[in-house]
Structure formats: structure tokens, C-alpha cells
Amino acid sequence: MAAEGGGKEMNEIKTQFTTREGVYKLLTHSEYSRPNRVPFNSQGSNPVKVSFVNVNDQSGNGDRICFNVGRELYFYIYKGVRKAADLSKPIDKRIYKGTQPTCHDFNTLSATAESVSLLVGFSAGQVQLIDPIKKETSKLFNEERLIDKTRVTCVKWVPGSENLFLVAHSSGNMYLYNVEHVCGTTAPHYQLLKQGENYTVHTCKSKSTRNPLLKWTVGEGALNEFAFSPDGKFLACVSQDGFLRVFNFDSVELHGTMKSYFGGLLCVCWSPDGKYIVTGGEDDLVTVWSFLDCRVIARGHGHKSWVSVVAFDPYTTSVEESDPVEFSGSDEDFQDQIHFGRDRANSTQSRLSKRNSTDSRPVSVTYRFGSVGQDTQLCLWDLTEDILFPHLPLSRTRTHTNVMNATSPPAGSGGTNTGSNGNNSITSTPGNSIPPQLPRSNSLPHSAVANANSKSSVMDSAIASGVSKFATLSLHDRKDRHHEKDHKRNHSMGHITSKSSDKLNLVTKTKMDPAKTLGTTLCPRMEDVPLLEPLICKKIAHERLTVLIFLEDCLVTACQEGFVCTWARPGKVVSLFNPPL
Numbered sequence: 001m002a003a004e005g006g007g008k009e010m011n012e013i014k015t016q017f018t019t020r021e022g023v024y025k026l027l028t029h030s031e032y033s034r035p036n037r038v039p040f041n042s043q044g045s046n047p048v049k050v051s052f053v054n055v056n057d058q059s060g061n062g063d064r065i066c067f068n069v070g071r072e073l074y075f076y077i078y079k080g081v082r083k084a085a086d087l088s089k090p091i092d093k094r095i096y097k098g099t100q101p102t103c104h105d106f107n108t109l110s111a112t113a114e115s116v117s118l119l120v121g122f123s124a125g126q127v128q129l130i131d132p133i134k135k136e137t138s139k140l141f142n143e144e145r146l147i148d149k150t151r152v153t154c155v156k157w158v159p160g161s162e163n164l165f166l167v168a169h170s171s172g173n174m175y176l177y178n179v180e181h182v183c184g185t186t187a188p189h190y191q192l193l194k195q196g197e198n199y200t201v202h203t204c205k206s207k208s209t210r211n212p213l214l215k216w217t218v219g220e221g222a223l224n225e226f227a228f229s230p231d232g233k234f235l236a237c238v239s240q241d242g243f244l245r246v247f248n249f250d251s252v253e254l255h256g257t258m259k260s261y262f263g264g265l266l267c268v269c270w271s272p273d274g275k276y277i278v279t280g281g282e283d284d285l286v287t288v289w290s291f292l293d294c295r296v297i298a299r300g301h302g303h304k305s306w307v308s309v310v311a312f313d314p315y316t317t318s319v320e321e322s323d324p325v326e327f328s329g330s331d332e333d334f335q336d337q338i339h340f341g342r343d344r345a346n347s348t349q350s351r352l353s354k355r356n357s358t359d360s361r362p363v364s365v366t367y368r369f370g371s372v373g374q375d376t377q378l379c380l381w382d383l384t385e386d387i388l389f390p391h392l393p394l395s396r397t398r399t400h401t402n403v404m405n406a407t408s409p410p411a412g413s414g415g416t417n418t419g420s421n422g423n424n425s426i427t428s429t430p431g432n433s434i435p436p437q438l439p440r441s442n443s444l445p446h447s448a449v450a451n452a453n454s455k456s457s458v459m460d461s462a463i464a465s466g467v468s469k470f471a472t473l474s475l476h477d478r479k480d481r482h483h484e485k486d487h488k489r490n491h492s493m494g495h496i497t498s499k500s501s502d503k504l505n506l507v508t509k510t511k512m513d514p515a516k517t518l519g520t521t522l523c524p525r526m527e528d529v530p531l532l533e534p535l536i537c538k539k540i541a542h543e544r545l546t547v548l549i550f551l552e553d554c555l556v557t558a559c560q561e562g563f564v565c566t567w568a569r570p571g572k573v574v575s576l577f578n579p580p581l
Contacts, residue, residue, distance in 0.1 A: 014538040019380060021316065022570025024555070026540075029084035030566035032065060032076060037087070039542075040069050040562035046102045046123055046151070047308070047546040048558045052078065053106035055113045055133075064091070066118060066132070067547075068101040069562035073120065075132035081553050081568045092132035099124040105165075107157045119165055121152025127167055129179060141167075141177055146187040147212060148173055154225050159232030164213075168223040172239070175212035183211045190215060196254055199245070219243055224266050229274045234291075236277050238265035244279050244289060256294035259523035261285055266306060271367055272314040276383070278369055280307025286371050286532075288383060296524050298387045302534035305375035305544075313380075313550040315569075316368040372545035372557060379534040387530050540565070 015026040034040065040048075051066045065078035075092040079085060099122045107117040113133075120128045125148050127141040142148060150171040158164040158176075168174040188210070190202035199218040204210055221240030228235055234255060235247045242260035247253065263282025270277055276297075277289045286300040286307060367383040517523040540557060547558035553572040558564040 014540050017536050017538045024567045027566045032085050032564040033562050035087045045070050046100050049103050050547045050558050051104045051106050053111050055111050057113045067564055071096050071100050073101050081572050102152050103155050105156045110162045119155045121155040123151045125149050159228050170222045172222050174223055176214040177211045181211045225268050227268050229270050236268050238268045240264035258289050259517045267310050269310045271312050278310045280310045282306050295521050296529055298530045298532050300381050300532035302379040302537045303373040303375050305373050307371050307373045309548045310371045311548045313368040318366045370548050372548045374544040376539050376541045378540050379537045
């Protein structure tokens, strides 16, 4: 799966890589897998996923890891960079028959050293609530598959809740559950609660409260992943129809949308301060979307196949409050300017807020995010000020940001851009005229867009009395299509005009035809937004990558062969790190 014509160098699996902050090293003895360490035959299997939780163990070793491989689910003490993994002693191991685990999520709010609540979604549609410390199975949801018969694609606890959780299925439906309620012995009946642009909200119609509490229908195609904003108030969803949709979770309002360049979107994540959203998908690109401006501000091209995971690194996102300086020197020089560690990570969000709330430039910011894909490559990216604030002068030379085709706008395009996607509008003003060296889509850094604060509340009595303020996302029912079946098929721009996308126009008259979205604010042309180059792009596995998680002293990746790898951050390798005898 290496790059074509790349030779031996391109096919070589990397065990370390260097960024400006130093060398990241693969800790071979911190590899987690099935106890026999035999590569898993992943043909036709669901993606390997990893979940972490900290149980606040007094011993200082409170991290726990859960991962699925085929029909198996493992739960271990995670020792990270401190000590070698002992695969002979899992805290819990489960082997399932007739179905496979597809995703899982810990409730970090209720986790203790004696008990954790772990949700596990399955290929046949069920969701299990287990406690791997007590080795208990407390509840099984959708047991008879009366709510949905298709594969669970994503499951997450609602932030701040010990009882509510969201479940997305490959059918396109997404449901809100309460662990205290039953699912019923008959298929649920729904009644329309609210209808908005390209989405409808249904509530379960029954005499007594039962699961699911809510069901949302959004657009067309499977819902591949969703993610809550850091404050838990917004929900970002990516779908097989190629759309990112961001909802206000409290008011059940659509905040903004974005369309992929082509093909489905597979993954989504939020910046630590909630200002930006990054997506990845079948167009082989990472796309950066501004939450405040509701527009694409950059794309990144480094992968040679589908992007399966995107994630921000809160520990390397840097905020500098000193005077801006020019930088074009060595790695050592740069380390004098930026420090990494717990203190920086803990203060990043507040300092980012400070940066975004001022008109002057006392603070310089760089966001770090990463991506992994089916091309077996890991890419790291820096989102810098010349991309975030193109209307301001550069504070220093950017060595890893390539603004492709950033020339004068094409003839006839004009220096301003006015677009509408039905839920928000971006209109330039004379005072925001575009500098000739910037793409036209960057002419509107502070456009007037409708946001959650300016919208009137739509929390009608049905929501307030029936299901409080929580809602879910879903898409139209459709035939379950196995995601792995066609992951190697060829892609072209023709995907923009796919039948499933055309049906999107039927939901509302004001919705733009997806076939005509290219060149609009929903989906700018490649030459209209900056194109990022990755800081590093390294082949790190033999099989497609399915996991990327940033921890304080390491980053964690996993591939479809069932190997979970730990990469120590610069300076974090323990000198006494020895394998078990």
C-alpha cells in the first residue's frame, strides 16, 4: 500500500520521525495487541478502535485502554512510556459470537478505580453497557434490533451526563438513549417533533418513557462519525453524502454546513477551543472549517488514500504571548520560542480564547493536528496565523504552510465573495476588500453569520417536557453498505453528482443542489483556499490506520492488523525502559 514508484525508501516502515520540537520514537515494547501478538487477518473486519480512560488510581498508574480486534474486546492497564506492556494480564477480555464490536466509549465522569462504564457498539446494531473492572454486563440496548438493524458506526456519552448517550448507525439513523430507560418489546413509533433545513427530529411515541428518546434524520447517506464541541454545546457530524453538519445541541438548530471536495466524509474533530473543525474523507484531503465564519479556511493534501482519523494535539498547540519574532532558523532556535508540556496544555484553551477576543496581535497561535489514513501514513499539520487571520500581516515566516495558487482571483470572480448555503450567509463589505495575494475565499475573515446566540430558541414544549435539551442526529434509512467492501475503489469528481447527493435537494426547496456546490462557500475550489503541506508524512504500518490519539507524553496509533502503537514525544522516553523478562 506504499506510494507507487517510491522505491525501498517509500516502502520502509518508520519507527521515528522528527518535527521542530524533536524526535518522536516508537516504543516497540509498549505495543498492545492480542496476547499472541499475531497480526490479525482483517479482511472484511470492522476497524480496530481504541478508547482511553483515567480512573484516578492512587498508584499513579490510572490510565486504562480498551481496543477491539475482530470478535475480541480487550481492557488493559495502559503503561504508556513508563513501562512495557504485559499482554498476559488483561483486566478483561471478551469474545463475541455472531457479531463484532465496532466502537466504544468510556464515561469519564463516573470512572473510578473500582468501576467504569463502557459503551460498546456492535456490527449487528446492539449497544452494550459493561463494567470491565467488575466484569459485569449491566444492560443491552436494541437487543432485539427493533430500533435499528444496521452496524453501529459511532457511540459516545453526552458530555456532562452519566446517563445519556448517542448512537449512530450505518443506516444513517442516530438515536439518543438513557441508560435508565428500557427499549421496549415492540418497534418504536415516532412522531414529528421539529423540522428544519435538511433535518427532522422525531420523538418516540409511547405512553411511558422508553428508548430511544429522540431520532434525528439529516440529509442522505450513512452517518460515519460525530463529535461534541469541547463545551458540549454543539455537535459536528460527517456523513457519506459528503456533508459536515454542525448543530446547536441545545436549541436543535443547524449552525452551518460544509461539503467535501468529493466522496463521503469519514472523520471529524474539534480544535481545543472549539473555534475550528477538521474533517477527513474519501477525497484524500483534510479540510479545516471555521466555526465562527462557517466557511472552509484551508485544505491539506498529504494522503494518497482515504483519511480515516483526524485529531487535534492539545499539548503541542502553542500560544505565545511575547512579541512576534521572525523565525527561519534551526530546530534548536525554535525550541527556545515554544515550550511543550502540561502547563502549556492546561492553559491553551484560555489563552486561545484571549487570542480570539482581541483585535490586536499580542498573542501568536499555532494549532497542531494529525491525520492517519488507509494509505498507512501518519501526517502532522500546523494551522498557522497566515491561514487563520489572512487579513493581518504575518508575524514570522511560515516554513510548513504552502498557500497554493494564492494569486489574484480569476477574471470575473471579483475581489469579494457572496454566498449562501441556506443556513448562513457570508457577505463581504467594502472595508473587507481582499488583498491581491490571497484567495477570494479569504476576503471575509469576520463575516456576519447567523450563530446560535442570534437565533431564537426552538426548545418547544415537547422538547422541554419530554427529553430536556438533548437531541440526536440521523440520516434517511437506506440499505446498509459495508464500509470495507469498497474502500479501494477509484474515485473521481463524478461522486459529487451521485444519486444519494441529488436526493438531498428533495428535503427543502432552498437547499443548494450538491452537484452545483463546487465553487461556492459550501465547497470552494482548490485554488480558492490555501493548501497546507504536512509537517511530516510517514508510512508507519503495513495495514490501513484506524486510530490516532494524542496523550500528554505520547501519541497512539493503531492499524487494522490489531497493533496499538505508542510513540513517545520528544524527551519523554524513560531511560530505564526495559522489556519484561
